[in-house]
Structure formats: C-alpha cells, structure tokens
Amino acid sequence: MITGFITFFTIFAVVGAILYGRKLIKTEKSDAVFGNPERAKGGIHWVVVGSSFLLLSWLYYSWDIAKSFYPKSANELCQVAKVNESLLSLKYLFPIVERQHKSTAIIKRENINIEDKIILIQNDPDLKDQDKEIFTNILRDTKLMIPSLTDERYLEDNIKNTINELTIRLNQLTTDFPKDSYPKFTTEEEDEINEGLKKQLGWGATGMEVPPLPESKRGLKFHAAAAELNSISDEFFEMRNHNPEYLRQSEAIFGEIKEYMDGLDDGRELDYIKDIKKLVRRIEYASIFPPKTLDELENAIRAFDKVQNNEQGNLRTIDILLFPAGTIVASGPQCSEAGPGRWLPKPSDTFRIFGEMLKPSVGYKMIPMLWYEMMGVNRIVGFVLPDWIADIMPGKYPVHNQDGTVDPNFKSRMLDIVTGEFEAFKIPVPTGHIWDSFLRVFLGLSLGIIFGVPLGLFMGLNRFAKGFFDPMVELYRPVPPLAWAPLVITVFGIDNVGKVFLLFMVSFSIMIISARAGASGTQLSKIHAAHSLGASRWQIIREVIFPNSLPEILTGIRVAVGMCWGTLVAAEFLAGTTGIGFVENVARKYMQYEVIWITIFVMGMLGLLFDITIRKIIDKTIPWRGKG
Amino acid sequence: MSDLVSQKVNMIFKSLKGEDVHALKDITFTLKKGELLTVLGPSGCGKTTLLNIAAGFLRPTSGSINLGGKEINGPGVERGMVFQQGALFEWLTVNENVNFGLRMKKEDPIKTAKKVEEWLDIVGLKGFGNTPTYQLSGGMQQRVALARCLINDPDLILMDEPLGALDALTREKMQSLVLKIWKETGKTIILITHSVEEALLLGERVYVMAPRPGRIHKEYKLPFASRGLKGDLREIKNDKEFVSKREEILTMIWDMEEEIMGKEI
Ligand SMILES: Nc1ncnc2c1ncn2[C@@H]1O[C@H](COP(=O)(O)OP(=O)(O)OP(=O)(O)O)[C@@H](O)[C@H]1O
Numbered sequence A: 001m002i003t004g005f006i007t008f009f010t011i012f013a014v015v016g017a018i019l020y021g022r023k024l025i026k027t028e029k030s031d032a033v034f035g036n037p038e039r040a041k042g043g044i045h046w047v048v049v050g051s052s053f054l055l056l057s058w059l060y061y062s063w064d065i066a067k068s069f070y071p072k073s074a075n076e077l078c079q080v081a082k083v084n085e086s087l088l089s090l091k092y093l094f095p096i097v098e099r100q101h102k103s104t105a106i107i108k109r110e111n112i113n114i115e116d117k118i119i120l121i122q123n124d125p126d127l128k129d130q131d132k133e134i135f136t137n138i139l140r141d142t143k144l145m146i147p148s149l150t151d152e153r154y155l156e157d158n159i160k161n162t163i164n165e166l167t168i169r170l171n172q173l174t175t176d177f178p179k180d181s182y183p184k185f186t187t188e189e190e191d192e193i194n195e196g197l198k199k200q201l202g203w204g205a206t207g208m209e210v211p212p213l214p215e216s217k218r219g220l221k222f223h224a225a226a227a228e229l230n231s232i233s234d235e236f237f238e239m240r241n242h243n244p245e246y247l248r249q250s251e252a253i254f255g256e257i258k259e260y261m262d263g264l265d266d267g268r269e270l271d272y273i274k275d276i277k278k279l280v281r282r283i284e285y286a287s288i289f290p291p292k293t294l295d296e297l298e299n300a301i302r303a304f305d306k307v308q309n310n311e312q313g314n315l316r317t318i319d320i321l322l323f324p325a326g327t328i329v330a331s332g333p334q335c336s337e338a339g340p341g342r343w344l345p346k347p348s349d350t351f352r353i354f355g356e357m358l359k360p361s362v363g364y365k366m367i368p369m370l371w372y373e374m375m376g377v378n379r380i381v382g383f384v385l386p387d388w389i390a391d392i393m394p395g396k397y398p399v400h401n402q403d404g405t406v407d408p409n410f411k412s413r414m415l416d417i418v419t420g421e422f423e424a425f426k427i428p429v430p431t432g433h434i435w436d437s438f439l440r441v442f443l444g445l446s447l448g449i450i451f452g453v454p455l456g457l458f459m460g461l462n463r464f465a466k467g468f469f470d471p472m473v474e475l476y477r478p479v480p481p482l483a484w485a486p487l488v489i490t491v492f493g494i495d496n497v498g499k500v501f502l503l504f505m506v507s508f509s510i511m512i513i514s515a516r517a518g519a520s521g522t523q524l525s526k527i528h529a530a531h532s533l534g535a536s537r538w539q540i541i542r543e544v545i546f547p548n549s550l551p552e553i554l555t556g557i558r559v560a561v562g563m564c565w566g567t568l569v570a571a572e573f574l575a576g577t578t579g580i581g582f583v584e585n586v587a588r589k590y591m592q593y594e595v596i597w598i599t600i601f602v603m604g605m606l607g608l609l610f611d612i613t614i615r616k617i618i619d620k621t622i623p624w625r626g627k628g
Numbered sequence B: 001m002s003d004l005v006s007q008k009v010n011m012i013f014k015s016l017k018g019e020d021v022h023a024l025k026d027i028t029f030t031l032k033k034g035e036l037l038t039v040l041g042p043s044g045c046g047k048t049t050l051l052n053i054a055a056g057f058l059r060p061t062s063g064s065i066n067l068g069g070k071e072i073n074g075p076g077v078e079r080g081m082v083f084q085q086g087a088l089f090e091w092l093t094v095n096e097n098v099n100f101g102l103r104m105k106k107e108d109p110i111k112t113a114k115k116v117e118e119w120l121d122i123v124g125l126k127g128f129g130n131t132p133t134y135q136l137s138g139g140m141q142q143r144v145a146l147a148r149c150l151i152n153d154p155d156l157i158l159m160d161e162p163l164g165a166l167d168a169l170t171r172e173k174m175q176s177l178v179l180k181i182w183k184e185t186g187k188t189i190i191l192i193t194h195s196v197e198e199a200l201l202l203g204e205r206v207y208v209m210a211p212r213p214g215r216i217h218k219e220y221k222l223p224f225a226s227r228g229l230k231g232d233l234r235e236i237k238n239d240k241e242f243v244s245k246r247e248e249i250l251t252m253i254w255d256m257e258e259e260i261m262g263k264e265i
C-alpha cells in the first residue's frame, strides 16, 4: 500500500522535475557557453530525478512493485511453476521442448554407442581375440534386441490400455481445467488446505521465500492440476514396454554377460563387460515404444499445455514486466525468489526490519544497535584506576578476626575503590553494535595519533630517529592491515584489544608519515625567524613546527579514519561478537539480505559522518591552509 | 661599543656535483653602532649568505663576525631578522606574531600586550591586532614582521630584501617607515636590496658586491638617508647627484652581470 503510493509519487516527481527542468532550459536567459562551471550550479530538480530514479530502480528490481500491486502474483506464479515442473518430464518425451522424440534419440544414441564400442574392442591390442569375439557378439545381440521394443506387433494390450487411460485422464483434465468448478475437493481436503493456509506467512515474511500453498482460486487450480499431472507422469514412467519377445532376448544377453563375468578378476576385461552391461541396462530402463504408439498422448499433452498457458492469463505479463531479471517460476516448486528479488531486499521489508533492529529491546543477536545503559560510576572508576595503586599504599591488608569478620583498614578501602567495589550513582553510557564499532575506531585512531604524531615530527627533524624508525615502519606499513589480523588477533585476543591494536597499527603509520611530511615541509625562514626571536628547541617544535604540520596531520587523520573504518569492519567480519561488521557477517551466514543491506547503509552513513566531521574540524582549525 | 666587525669571512659551499662554490671571499668590514648599511649586488653574489652568517644561521668556513666584541656562533635575540616574504606564522594573529619573541621569553602578558600595541601603532597597524595574518596584504605582513623583530629590542637588524615583494607605492611608504624607525631607535641595520634606488635612499653606507667569489666590490658613503629623514623621498630621487650615482652603480652591476653571462656561455 505505502510502496504503491511511493511508487506513484516518485514517478510523478520524476516526470514533474523533468518537465520543470525542460521549461527552465527554455526560459532561462543564459549566455553561459559550454564548459562554464556556472551552468552546473543549482538544479535541485535534477537531484530529485536522480534520487527518485534510484528509488524506483530499487523498488522495481527488488520486485517490491510487483509485491505491492499484485501481492498474490508470486504465490500464483509458484503454482504455475509446480505445473511446469510436473509437465516437464512428460514434455521431454515428445518434440515439444526437444527436437526429437525421446525414444528416437535414445535409439540413435545407443546404436552409435554400440558401433563405437565394437570398433574400440576390435582395435584394443591388449584384448584376447576370444574375448573380442564374445564382447562383439553381445553387442550385436543388444543391437538386434532393440526392434523387439519398437515393433508394434510385440506391444502388449495392457500397455496399450494404460497409455489410453492416461491419455483420457489428461484430456479430462484439459476440459475440466478452465471450468469454474475446477478443482472439486471434498470437505476434508478443503479443511486441510484451509488449515495449512492459516499457518502460512505472507510473501516476504521469510526473506526470499514465497508461501507455497495456493492462496487464490487461480492458484488452487494450478496446484490441483500439478498434483494430477504428477500422478499421470508417475504412472507413465512406471510402465515398461517389456514384452515377452524383449524379455526373451534380454534374458539371453544378461545370461551371457553373467556367464562371462563369473570368476573374472579385476582388469580390462571386467571394465569392458561392465560397460556393456550398463549399456544394456540403459536400454532396459528407457521408455522406448513403437512409433505412433504415443501420438494420442502427445496430442493430449500439447492440448493441456495450451490450456494452462491460456489460464495463466495476465500472470505471464506480470511475470515479464514486474519481475525483472528473473522469475519465481525458475525456482520450480521450491517457491523462492530467483533473481534480484533474492539478494536485493524490498525497500518496505528493509525499512521495517531496520526499524525493528533499532529498537533497543530487539537489536541484533540480543545487542541493540545504538542505545545506552546505566552504569555505576564505581565500575568506570574500577576500570580506569589500575589495581596496583592499592598495593603501593602503606600498611598491610587486614587479616580476618577470630569471630570470622574482617575489619577494613585504609589499604583495603583503597583496594575497594580501585577495583570499583563501592556504592555510587549511575550514569548513562552508550552501548550497542554501532557504538562498539565507533569506539574501536576512535580508540585505535587516538592511540595512533598520540604515538604517531610525536614520532613522525621527531623523524622529520632528526636524522637518527628517521634512520632508526624508518625500517620498522616501512616494513609493516605496506602490508595490508588485514594480513596482520590473524597474528594480532592471536596475540591480543578477538575482543576489543586485538581490534584496537590493529587499528592502532593502521593509523600509527599514516600519522607518522603525515607528521613527518609536515615537519620536514616547514619553511626554513620560519624556523630561522623563530630562532632569531629567541625560541628554544622545544619551543620551536611546539610553536612553529607542530602548527605548521597541522594541515598535513589533519589530512593524515582524515585518511586514517577511512582506512581504520575499512579495516575494522573486515576485522569484525573475521572474529568477535559485536560491531557492525559482526552483524553483517552473521546476516551473511543466515542469508538475511535485508540486514546485509542495512549494515552496508549504516557503514556508509557512519563513514560519511566521520569524514564530514573531520572536514569541519579541518576548516575550523587550519583556516590558513593554502594561504601561508 | 657594540660595533659589528667582520674579519676575513670566507664561505665555501659544496655544490651537488662536488665542486666548491666560493660564496664569500675575505669579507672584512666594520659597522658602527647606529649605522645603516645597504648591500647591493647581482643575483648569487652571496648577500643572503653574508646575512645568514651575521644572523648565526650559518657558520663561516673561515674568519668571523663579532658583535660588540663577542663572536657570533648561533642565532640570538640581539640580532633580529626580517625576511623577504615576512616568514610570519600564519596560524597566529597579528598580536601573537608580534609578541612571539616575548612569549618565548615568558614575559608578563600584560606588559607584553602594552608593548605590542605601541609597536603596532608605530608600524601603522593599529586595530589589526586580532586579525589572522593570512588575511593581511603583503605590505601589512611586512609591517608585522618589522614589529615582531623590533619588539625584541635587538642591537642589530638584518633585513634580506624586506621590500622586494611590494608594489611601488607601498614600497615607498615602507622605506619611510624604515628610515623613521632607524632614526627613532638608533639601531644598526643591514638591509639587502635588489633596487639600486632603495640602496641609495636608505643607505648611509652602500656596499656593492661582486660575484664569484662573492666580495665587496665598492663602497659608498651617502648623504641621502639623513636627508630622507627630513624631506620627501621623491624629491631626493630627482636630485642630480642621486641620479648620477644611481646610473654609475647600475652600469657597474650590469657589467658584472654581463661578465657572468659571458663566463657561463
Ligand atoms: N646551501 C648552499 N649550498 C650550496 N651552494 C649554496 C648554498 N647557499 C648558497 N649557495 C651558493 O652561494 C652563492 C651565493 O648565494 P646567496 O643566496 O648568498 O646569493 P644572493 O646574493 O643572496 O642572491 P639573490 O640576490 O639571488 O638572493 C650562490 O652561487 C649559491 O648558489
């Protein structure tokens, strides 16, 4: 309903914006020539067209439009798929899908096989002449056996009757199928179907699966016809044209084979005879009938196919138009979306699931996406203060008394404080997947900046530092960060420490390089000026070289944020129990395409947010950039 | 006496090819306290090198420069420097640039602020204290550089083409300013310039240097600077004596330049 409305709205928006744009071009007095950047300014209407186009493509290719306007279509197409599937094996018997009758094709193929095998046997130098003779004879006999299957005279009456019966059943189905009264169910059967329907969830409720039970009158028709067709084809393929003449010949052949094989050891001879046996068996199981025997059946199938195609009605058009780049029919009786509908989630489902995940009580895997929890200040204090503070306090920890109590003293009270075991008020702290990812990036980046910038500046100023640290940095920096992940995770654990360290490695090298470039790029005259003004070494570093390197450092931070973000998501993919990357990894395992797309979206937005923030900071802190 | 005494200063650079470049050869001169020396010469004759040695940024290959009897072997607050492009700290405001030296000495901020105001007044930048320096024009930046150097009360002021990047009008104003400051503070000043006119106008003494090896080619003692203090600079420029001196020096420099070109071809 909403999707339908949005679809119409976006189409109107596109048309309206295009018309407005054309009108503007006509009325605008513009002396701008091609290439004038002025001409690229403005044009919100084209933004509207662009985003509407994107939204429409999404709606269309995720089959959300089909779902919105024809909610029953997927279910009905699924029933059509059932009929197709049931009909297919029967159709293969005749030149409907294939070029030849199946019997013809088999006879042709096996004749060729027999001739090839004879030539192969005759030309095998390792085979005894005696064996060659036996093999060739069996093969010749097999070839001579085929006419026993194709000769009308040998065809038994019961086979004829069965084929007739099946043909009549098919014709009956063909006449009944278009009727309104079809299918007729007993009340029991009807109840059973209704019971199933009650339990059945809607289209999209189980991801890319389409509900398999028919939900409409038309669907029910196809569903019932498919069942009847299945029964017909099962009966047909159970039937074998094994008349007495055929049985006589084939028993003789199998007897010869058995006689030869008795007591035969492994070797070429065994391989040959097994091959020959397989060939004879293939002919045994193939549905070979005399020509013309199945003509009536063929006509019946063609007639039904035509009728069922007619009965599909507008479903075929919907399938072609609204299920782009794929179809539900292709998945057969499985009833799942096969095409972009499978991996491109519908906007409606995506937003519904996103809304659901944002609820702190739901989240993903019991952890909210972004929320807060109340945490006692004591826990924070206990986490921040190292425990050894209590150890270095004067005195000794108390010993228990005779009456089984312990009197706290100053030292033990101190221990309570540094371990966080005291009563305190609670403050809200953020939690959740998004927060965890953010915190890791933030910590890794901060550590990288805190250690990388001073070292980088030092390396830019000091020959020893540059020479000494260069090999270290240059050895690990060119390695893709993820290549370090297995090692880092082994050493520091799969939890926060490992990931933060990995991100520290990423940002550290970037910060070193940018700070170094900034330091060595300081104009000599500025340093000279500072010297003449009486600045000490330390003052020169702090007051001249550092601010002068700020543009480079901030650009470095901007690059590092991007790199850290990318590395983090991949690292969370590898291991861990929280974070955006973790969410995507789990969603991948369970094929929750909506969640995958949501995480992609969230990551994109967060990355953009980081970049915009840093750009803002850069504009604020170094307004002189490029103007010095 | 805090005279500037240069004794047989030699400076030899190694070029990238490993050849010796004799940038300065046996530079010997004495500059009395309160004198204004301008240095002229073709490009590459070692003017900047000389100034850098005087500032203490470079150590001469041989010889020495003494200020007030003490040998110079490093930069110091008693020798202020003004660079061609100002070399201002663009991340600081005008105030912060001017009081940079005092801040480094950790002087009382209140006293410092007063001094800064005085100096901004002198160089004509009153009210610009809180402007970021990257927003200033070239002439204003040079004024800030001047104030930043002078606020430290140096004995010797070294200026390397301080007015080189300015337009004619601003330049003239700045020349008056330099003269005014020279008179009011009585500082010893060495000013390097490419403009013969400027050298003659400002210099009590003028050295014309010659290249390869860099040496003092000719020395002039001139009255124009003291006249410029009282009168209009433009009047002096049309003075007959001034014009003839200017032509003489210009011809001299042209000859030197031609000689260099000849050598190089
Ligand atoms: N660090 C250095 N290494 C090698 N040669 C140098 C170095 N500095 C200066 N020189 C050389 O010394 C000579 C004098 O240079 P200097 O910069 O003092 O010239 P200048 O008179 O200031 O020229 P300009 O008027 O163009 O500024 C030049 O030939 C220059 O190539």
Ligand SMILES: [Mg+2]
Pocket (backbone or CB within 6 Å): B047, B048, B049
């Ligand atoms: Mg120079």
